[in-house]
Amino acid sequence: MARWxxxxxxxxxxxxxxxxxxxxxxxxxxTKPKVPSEGQRLECPQCKTKYVYQQTELWYERN
Ligand SMILES: [Zn+2]
Structure with missing residues (x-):
């Protein structure tokens, strides 16, 4: 499985x-998925902290 x-x-x-x-x-x-220009707010599944992430912070995990 691979994912962003x-x-x-x-x-x-x-x-x-x-x-x-x-x-x-x-x-x-x-291809990098589109992230809204104002960023994407996501909750961390581990520590439950919410942050706004930008497209430039995306990385590709392949395993
Ligand atoms: Zn976290």
Whole structure:
């Protein structure tokens, strides 16, 4: 599974954003999902802290 994630600014653990499509193209040539220009507010599943994340903070996790 591969997905786009943020890193929690409080506990530095992973905050999932979106999962990638299932095709090989998506896997090897992922396109960054759109994040609203004002940012995306997400709650960390680990520490429950809410932060606003920007598109530049997205990173791709492949495992
Ligand atoms: Zn956290």
């Amino acid at each position: 994630v943020f890193t929690c600014k409080n506990c530095f653990r992973i905050v999932p954003y979106t999962e990638i499509g299932r095709t090989l193209m998506d896997y090897f040539f992922p």
